[in-house]
Amino acid sequence: xxxxxxxxxxxxxxxxxxxxxxxxxxxxxxxxxxxxxxxxxxxxxxxxxxxxxxxxxxxxxxxxxxxxxxxxxxxxxxxxxxxxxxxxxxxxxxxxxxxxxxxxxxxxxxxxxxxxxxxxxxxxxxxxxxxxxxxxxxxxxxxxxxxxxxxxxxxxxxxxxxxxxxxxxxxxxxxxxxxxxxxxxxxxxxxxxxxxxxxxxxxxxxxxxxxxxxxxxxxxxxxxxxxxxxxxxxxxxxxxxxxxxxxxxxxxxxxxxxxxxxxxxxxxxxx
Amino acid sequence: xxxxxxxxxxxxxxxxxxxxxxxxxxxxxxxxxxxxxxxxxxxxxxxxxxxxxxxxxxxxxxxxxxxxxxxxxxxxxxxxxxxxxxxxxxxxxxxxxxxxxxxxxxxxxxxxxxxxxxxxxxxxxxxxxxxxxxxxxxxxxxxxxxxxxxxxxxxxxxxxxxxxxxxxxxxxxxxxxxxxxxxxxxxxxxxxxxxxxxxxxxxxxxxxxxxxxxxxxxxxxxxxxxxxxxxxxxxxxxxxxxxxxxxxxxxxxxxxxxxxxxxxxxxxxxx
DNA sequence: CTAATAGTGTCTATTAGACAGTATGTT
DNA sequence: AACATACTGTCTAATAGACACTATTAG
Numbered sequence: 186x187x188x189x190x191x192x193x194x195x196x197x198x199x200x201x202x203x204x205x206x207x208x209x210x211x212x213x214x215x216x217x218x219x220x221x222x223x224x225x226x227x228x229x230x231x232x233x234x235x236x237x238x239x240x241x242x243x244x245x246x247x248x249x250x251x252x253x254x255x256x257x258x259x260x261x262x263x264x265x266x267x268x269x270x271x272x273x274x275x276x277x278x279x280x281x282x283x284x285x286x287x288x289x290x291x292x293x294x295x296x297x298x299x300x301x302x303x304x305x306x307x308x309x310x311x312x313x314x315x316x317x318x319x320x321x322x323x324x325x326x327x328x329x330x331x332x333x334x335x336x337x338x339x340x341x342x343x344x345x346x347x348x349x350x351x352x353x354x355x356x357x358x359x360x361x362x363x364x365x366x367x368x369x370x371x372x373x374x375x376x377x378x379x380x381x382x383x384x385x386x387x388x389x390x391x392x393x394x395x396x397x398x399x400x401x402x403x404x405x406x407x408x409x410x411x412x413x414x415x416x417x418x419x420x421x422x423x424x425x426x427x428x429x430x431x432x433x434x435x436x437x438x439x440x441x442x443x444x445x446x447x448x449x450x451x452x453x454x455x456x
Numbered sequence: 457x458x459x460x461x462x463x464x465x466x467x468x469x470x471x472x473x474x475x476x477x478x479x480x481x482x483x484x485x486x487x488x489x490x491x492x493x494x495x496x497x498x499x500x501x502x503x504x505x506x507x508x509x510x511x512x513x514x515x516x517x518x519x520x521x522x523x524x525x526x527x528x529x530x531x532x533x534x535x536x537x538x539x540x541x542x543x544x545x546x547x548x549x550x551x552x553x554x555x556x557x558x559x560x561x562x563x564x565x566x567x568x569x570x571x572x573x574x575x576x577x578x579x580x581x582x583x584x585x586x587x588x589x590x591x592x593x594x595x596x597x598x599x600x601x602x603x604x605x606x607x608x609x610x611x612x613x614x615x616x617x618x619x620x621x622x623x624x625x626x627x628x629x630x631x632x633x634x635x636x637x638x639x640x641x642x643x644x645x646x647x648x649x650x651x652x653x654x655x656x657x658x659x660x661x662x663x664x665x666x667x668x669x670x671x672x673x674x675x676x677x678x679x680x681x682x683x684x685x686x687x688x689x690x691x692x693x694x695x696x697x698x699x700x701x702x703x704x705x706x707x708x709x710x711x712x713x714x715x716x717x718x719x720x721x722x723x724x725x726x727x
Numbered sequence: 728c729t730a731a732t733a734g735t736g737t738c739t740a741t742t743a744g745a746c747a748g749t750a751t752g753t754t
Numbered sequence: 755a756a757c758a759t760a761c762t763g764t765c766t767a768a769t770a771g772a773c774a775c776t777a778t779t780a781g
Binding site for chain 1: 459462465466469471474475476477478479513514515516517526527528529530531532533534549550551553554556557558559560561565566567568570572626627628629630631664665666669727
């Protein structure tokens, strides 16, 4: 079959020639939580936390999953996570970045579904305590060795974990693909999305300014350092840290109050 | 409607509840080309080159595009680019990495099509001269300023260029989205895929070993340095370069022959 | 001999790591 | 006073940038 021009071709084109998968988007929403200090002198502990939603429908009924939904045919791909954040979790105008597209054949028991996943960073303090009936923040911690990661998720009421195996890609010495080894509570392949997001964040924190999307407008350098430490998953030395962020922040006239120790100046992100 | 269990739910599930987009994969195949030296003393110039295919069907008939094709319903997402590389360009067992998923509503005039794009790195010397009737290698060069990039593509017979505008994402000081400003010869939004790939390569070359996927087994450090320079788009100083790659390569007993200057030892990638 | 690249020594500048010290709030 | 953190000085180690020098081949 041949056509005179593109217009004629399009008029005869049958879009059903190839089967089509469903496409969803899933969003890993990451923030920083404060844990109450054990003692009046101590400052608050920080931890990384993510927002999960309890499914009240099949498939994976009653399990936890990332906020997500189907892509609409009339919206740009990046607008899908924006819409879902706005409608499902009431989050607007936040940092959003495409993470990876997951396309395992059997990742959804209903049918073939691809997930274009995104990572979103928010400052929890700007949000209402209760975001959604079914949504809950889970603190994230993990233990990692050369070929496994065990990730622990915990909220006040419940906690669970999953484990991922890291498998070196052929042709590389530094790229891994992941495989779920154990997973009790999460729907779909969401453990993979969560871990990909944690790794992305860990990598990008040192060469970008994304942290400040999770910080309040005013913060102390001690707090900021704790956030870096939680994301980089290691302790940092004070002088080194201060040198590194020196030109990303500016000192304000305000000071911390009520700390059981020497109060810090409040700082602000300097673009 | 409520179901007793997941099995029952699945038995009644209607996968046509949501419209589905078509999903393709497009592959940016990157390699290194040698240009003949202008003078017997000089060593060969290196340039980055990509493989483009001339479309002989609508849409975008007679324009150039990246090798690509539709995702099959029974194959893993990463297997689609592998299959297409094998069948369309006869490339097997090469470095492949997911780049980005493009999902503009009108990026394909036929219907809604998402493209999960991949970048592939190959050593041209391992390949036959003619890969496919419609495929051709184009050397890539570009000129970049703070908010525009002009990319020049050239083969022996023809050359063309496209221009992209870099637009800072809200909430960031370091992430851009791209918009095509001019494009004479490339189909779809492929200029965006090409530029994303170039940037990815530029970033990853310094903290991974991916270059060696584009290198022959034996090479001189001068050649390797030229490859770094072409990808990083800047000159490097010899001693600094040699320090950096010192523990990624191992010297062999072989030496370069026929160079119009002091011959170099041949090196090899050391894992 | 000359042009062109190979390969190294070394000095300097910059950045990162480590530790120790002083400062200052709350109870 | 004592604890906990804030904040800084400084020494050292490691890394990056710059330049200059010697070496070696084809023609």
